[in-house]
Amino acid sequence: GESVGLHLPTLSVQEGDNSIINCAYSNSASDYFIWYKQESGKGPQFIIDIRSNMDKRQGQRVTVLLNRTVKHLSLQIAATQPGDSAVYFCAELANDMRFGAGTRLTVKP
Amino acid sequence: GAVVSQHPSRVICKSGTSVKIECRSLDFQATTMFWYRQFPKKSLMLMATSNEGSKATYEQGVEKDKFLINHASLTLSTLTVTSAHPEDSSFYICSASGGRLYEQYFGPGTRLTVT
Numbered sequence: 001g002e003s004v005g006l007h008l009p010t011l012s013v014q015e016g017d018n019s020i021i022n023c024a025y026s027n028s029a030s031d032y033f034i035w036y037k038q039e040s041g042k043g044p045q046f047i048i049d050i051r052s053n054m055d056k057r058q059g060q061r062v063t064v065l066l067n068r069t070v071k072h073l074s075l076q077i078a079a080t081q082p083g084d085s086a087v088y089f090c091a092e093l094a095n096d097m098r099f100g101a102g103t104r105l106t107v108k109p
Numbered sequence: 110g111a112v113v114s115q116h117p118s119r120v121i122c123k124s125g126t127s128v129k130i131e132c133r134s135l136d137f138q139a140t141t142m143f144w145y146r147q148f149p150k151k152s153l154m155l156m157a158t159s160n161e162g163s164k165a166t167y168e169q170g171v172e173k174d175k176f177l178i179n180h181a182s183l184t185l186s187t188l189t190v191t192s193a194h195p196e197d198s199s200f201y202i203c204s205a206s207g208g209r210l211y212e213q214y215f216g217p218g219t220r221l222t223v224t
Contacts, residue, residue: 009150032211043115043202043215044153089152093211097143099152 012106019077021103023090028071030092035064035075038102039086047075047088082107111137113205115216122193122223129189130219132203138183139205143213144176147200159186193223 013019025033031052036044050057050064050073057064063076073090085107090100112135122128132142141160145153157173159165159180167173175197177189186205190197200220204213 034211036215041200041218041220043113043204043217045215049211096155096158097210097213098155101152104150 009101010104010106012108013080015080015082015107015109017080019075019080019084019105019107021075021077021088021105023073023075023100023103025071025073025090025092025100027092027094027098028068030094032093033064033066033073034091034093034097035062035073036089036091036099037084037086038089044089077105080105080107082109111205111207111212111214113139113203113214113216115201115203115219117219118217119220120222122221124194124223125192127189127191128193128221129187130201130203130221132186132188132205132216134184134205134214137205137207137214139186140183140208141206141210142180142186143204143206144178144186144188145202145204147202147218153202156188190221193221195223197221198223 034049035047037047038044048059048062048064050066061078065074087102087104089102114133116131144156155168156171157165157167159178161180161183165178180186200218202218204215206213
């Protein structure tokens with residue numbers, strides 16, 4: 001399943017499928033990007049980051065892709081699990097940290 | 110890893126009263142702390158940035174006399190919501206940084222309900 005930036009704030013996927021969460025950032029001067037996961041009633045948790053001189057970075061089951069040409073960031077979650085259900089925010093850092101609106105990921109068993 | 114705590118996790122107060130929220134960095138010295146507000150189904154909105162020992166820098170539209178921030182030590186910052194109104198009800202989240210802006214560690218948040 002795939003979300004499209006801020007225009008689709010919810011994403012529902014089947015357990016085991018891959019998820020793609022997208023983010024369109026605004027500041028071309030941003031040189032650092034982070035994805036956060038926020039579960040209901042909790043603070044954001046760091047997932048993965050990427051610097052502007054990279055276009056891809058992989059973690060455990062997660063991959064972040066950066067396309068500076070179109071100012072687009074995506075988070076790919078492989079083999080999505082029920083525990084991945086949360087709101088995912090991208091953040092961009094230039095002079096300060098700014099957060100995107102977030103996408104709510106729901107994983108159906 | 111770096112741990113940030115907030116207290117209380119939930120608070121209910123009456124309209125007109127003041128409530129204080131604490132943010133602590135438990136295992137590192139936080140030269141900078143950030144306070145955010147989050148409305149339901151919305152992203153984090155930065156309210157203010159505070160550096161230890163100096164006055165907080167407030168974002169445009171945030172009333173500094175209503176949201177008092179004190180960063181008295183390298184491990185503690187407090188946010189006091191003065192003369193609270195129901196519209197101040199929200200989820201308040203702090204984060205702490207040891208100096209590098211991109212390394213922000215978030216607290217678990219405080220749910221404030223003003224009746």
